[in-house]
Amino acid sequence: MERTVMMTPTDADVPEVLWTPSPDQAGRTAIAEFARWAREHRGVELPSDTDYAALHAWSVRDLEDFWSAVAEFLGVIFRDPPTAVLGSRDMPGTQWFPGATLNYAEHSLTPGPGREDGDLAVRFAREDGLERTVTHAELRDMVGRARAGLVAAGVGKGDRVVALAPNCPETLVMFLAAASLGAIWSSCSPDFGARAVHDRFAQIEPVTLLAVDGYCYGGKRFDIIENVAALREQLPMLRQTVLVPYLDPEATLEGTTPWAEFTAEPGPLAFEPVPFDHPLWVLYSSGTTGLPKGIVHSHGGIVLEHLKAMRLHNDLGPGETFFWFTTTGWMMWNFLIGGLLVGSTVLLFDGNPAFPDLRTLWALADKYGVTVFGVSASFVQSCLKAGLRPRDSCDLSRVRAIGSTGSPLSVEGFRWVADACGEHIQICSMSGGTDVCAAFVCSAPTVPVWLGELSVAALGADVHSFDEQGRDLDDEVGELLITQAMPSMPVMFWNDPDGTRLREAYYETYPGLWRHGDWVRATPRGSFVIYGRSDSTLNRGGVRMGTADFYAVVEAVDEVADSLVIDTTDLGARDEGALLCFLVLAPRASLEEVEPRLRKALRSELSPRHVPDRFVAVDAIPRTLNGKKCEVPVKKILAGVAPDKAISMGALQNPHALVPFLEMVPAG
Template sequence: MSDPLWRPSSARINSSGMQRFARQVENQLGLRFRDYGELHRWSIDNPEIFWEQVWRFGGIISSEPWERVLTDGDRFPGAKWFSGARLNYAENLLRRRDDGTAVIARLENGERRSLSHAQLYEQVGRLAAALRASGIAPGDRVAALMPNVPETLIGMLACASVGAVWSSCSPDFGFAGVMDRFGQISPKVLIACDGYFYNGKRIDCLPRVAEIAGNIDSLEQIVVVPVAGIDADVSRIRNVVSLDDYLPAEDTPELEFEQLPFDHPLYIVYSSGTTGVPKCIVHGAGGTLIQHLKEHRLHVGLGPEDVFFYFTTCGWMMWNWLVSGLASGATLALYDGSPFRPAPSALLDMAQEEGITVFGTSAKYIAALEKEHLRPRETHDLSALRTVLSTGSPLSHESFRYVYRDVKQDVCLSSISGGTDIVSCFVLGNECLPVREGEIQCLGLGMAVEFRNEKGESVIGEKGEMVCARPFPSAPIGFWNDPGDRKYLAAYFDAFPNVWTHGDYGELTEHGGVIIHGRSDAVLNPGGVRIGTAEIYRQVEKLDEIVDSICIGQEWEGDVRVVLFVVPRKGVTLDDELRQRIRQTIRSGATPRHVPAVIVPVADIPRTLSGKIVELAVRNMVHGRPVRNTDALANPEALELFRDLPELRRE
């Protein structure tokens, strides 16, 4: 067991949300928990009591109480949560109505705005009134092609207040990518930006908005939001109106919160769509709310004194996760644009200037900071920062060390993992526990997570499939337009009956931490030995000459061989000496089985719009198989770099 990189102080533990929750349970139920492991075991053995306690601790607002916390708890899927309760998600996020700051929003071009809680409530009320005037009712879909700006948050809250279902895409999606998503759900209203800023450019979205409006027959209203100041004639767009003209001019009625069942649909979110048409995943209001309150208040320790930031687009579930921070009274910090403009320190500058206390980002971003040789602890005042969150891919050992060496020593670095599928986390952080290099701190409370080997046995200290053996409130209601739940059942419940199989490959450590080795469908299998790709990436990231990499298994002579593609730093040539150093680094840091048979230089690595590498798409290109829905990629042209490479041909 490695020594911890960080341990929380006694004062931090005693003031933490996790500790306060544990004391609440102990005092009310006459229990005593010696450690987090006991609290977690109690939470999954007693789901009805646990989730009732989370409801009370989170102060969830409802107009009708529940009749029963859990019905059919032995059915997964099929369990029902908080039957009889009626609530509204937006009401729970807009519980503060004071002059404190609710939202800070910044754009890449330097523009900054802020809204108080009172102003946010008033603006949500105006848009909700406009939606009602348009005939929007509970269950109707409202789509948004928007950047991460206050109007997007306002749109979602207004939508939720009337009981409509919100679905958003980032404006960098191409026409086909948008149609693959919104075209499936028949929205009545589209809220779209005129344009956005990215990487020093102002990008006009209006031609694409016009094309979308002309191809989704269900759209009755297109509301254009001015973000980039695009001066264009919008009259060619069907049923178009500007946001200012859409909102009521005066006498806005009091904001009404439609009271709805716990499992009323709140969001439709989408799988990445790199291997087929995206799955339309439907999440319920109550399950999303209570799960996010648990994760924010207990695992992150979020509260009214916090400034909460996550670098995300509105097409990634981390945006949905971020905005729920309002339910804990926190100030949200929004950013839209390139994280490296006008300089690589852009987000660090924002953290200093805004006093961000909880800073969320991707593992790739942290690795990129190190590659840029940035040392924020020497250049920035990050005294307000108490927690760093990382997700999107496993955080490497080197990145753990980098944060504590060069960013800040006294900070809780929490790698977290879950997904769009559950719009939340299975495994995540805990400010009461130590941080160990290369590990996620703990299993989420109420989540019966296990790792199962090829025999289906739950194992500790061995690699296996990550599963969740019992129901949880934020499991999807289902997929949109999926008769009989056939696609939903096939996606998660085929491998083990009554058990959610998530598609991650990892292990539970002896002390309760978690190591994720990669996606199960990207696991390499040379000579019949399963290898997680993350184990290789961790080693490659040690080499300053390499700025990015992706690894696949190539079918070869009746077996599979490991192929590693690398992006050398500018001015660096991948010669035999560097190839040998890469192999030696992997061999010494992992095992000889991890050493790639072939190492190939490429100019770029294809990624989704949320920044995740697409190993399956690259594998298909290498094998000459079709790659569908490339509009889901931020840089689809990079896929061509992997087509018919001479280094991978059979002689």
């Protein structure tokens, strides 16, 4: 077996603690209340209300008791009671709560704490200054009207309703209306190219499309009416297109129904009871090779996972405001709107997070009193490199947690949050994905934050680090595996009737176990360190290292705006291949100036083996529509794989960025 090296931290010492809850703080959290409830009502033996390790051990030792306790404690509304918690434990094919019926939308819209008529459901802010607020009474009325519009169009259980629309109230309303009927939802951000949208929506044959006339980003306005018209022509099953005049109040498109007309008639707010595993929405894989996979999640699985995440892990509840920067094309939109499940206000922002500058989102947190503030790790890195100190210009006293996802948060990123935002803030780095629309590893309000580490495995997530032989690793880097089912694992892939593609995606390497494709180390503290994708691991002389460590060093240099590292050894070469580092340099920076510093830093902070053979300056790094670096597709291209076999251009936000890599491949 290859030798594994751990790069961060470099020894077995416990890293610095950046945040820890006081005993009083920890005791007042919802997760501590849940522990007390579990002890009293389920007889669970826990040393204390705030002993997370013991609580987690129970959650994976007795899946049935834990998830039934979550459902009862957090108030899942079953229309028909389940006959069991687990009908089958097989992965794939797990049967959760057989016999039960419920509806996601009922959990978001039923009056209760934080959801009374006058309570604020939604705050909306657009980059050009447009703002709106929506109370729960108004939200229920709007959903009832949209539901009536869908019913009038003949939409019912199992039909697909899709949106080419931004992170705005109308998108949320249409989703909840569709879910209330048992229809299946899917959305794309309006900045997606026409091909990318078609590749996603055409697979699921929608009957209704919600679309906008355009969007604004970075101070510019983009008209997408032509894209909408073309998309309608390419979706033969489409019966109705509803147009929201998002930029121009007078915008029209022949053959579409204006939003005002679609929602003109009030309608009853009713909820179709559907089986626990009935499809709620379809999310998509990045689609870097071939069509994006349609990942189907269930009503019941998402209700359970998101209630658990919002209430227990994020400690959200009535009177609090939840924000995550996202578009409707990223799973974090689906996660964000889960704040309604626990009676919190959700803050929707549409626009460029760096326009007019990087203070924009921090100013929103100040203005709206955000409680849990979520962004991407790359946004944190941008703020760090810009020398921003939000605490100096914004009141962040009400922000008690800052979430980070999308890629591993660097050690410097952890330090920056603590220093530039506030020592009182819990740093909630989390990792999971579109595949489960939830986190495997995350934070808990009763657990400290260690520098560079994700604090815990999520409750109910049986997370392990395995070697190639399937052995559990202790404090060593290995494959991230989930050894027992979670409710929000996909119920299926769309157009995968026998489950072949689903099994190939997650269960082929370790049969019966979920292989996520991340490189992870489980520490003795119960925390985790993510090192990047395991299929893009750097392998030099038998020493393996995740790309996240490499990027942390390279992108800490001010003159480096972005980077991509490729180890051609992983392409199956008999001899060790080249290690290549592609750099996007800041204005006025030169490769001749930067390269010696990078070589020295990589040699001292990682190892001599991880100093690249070549540094190459490029204009941009190829990224997927969701902002992920295209490491594996670029590897394939450099290995001579035909570009159309290596990557689908429609999956890229910047296809032109591939040109330098294509030019490096010898002709013929």
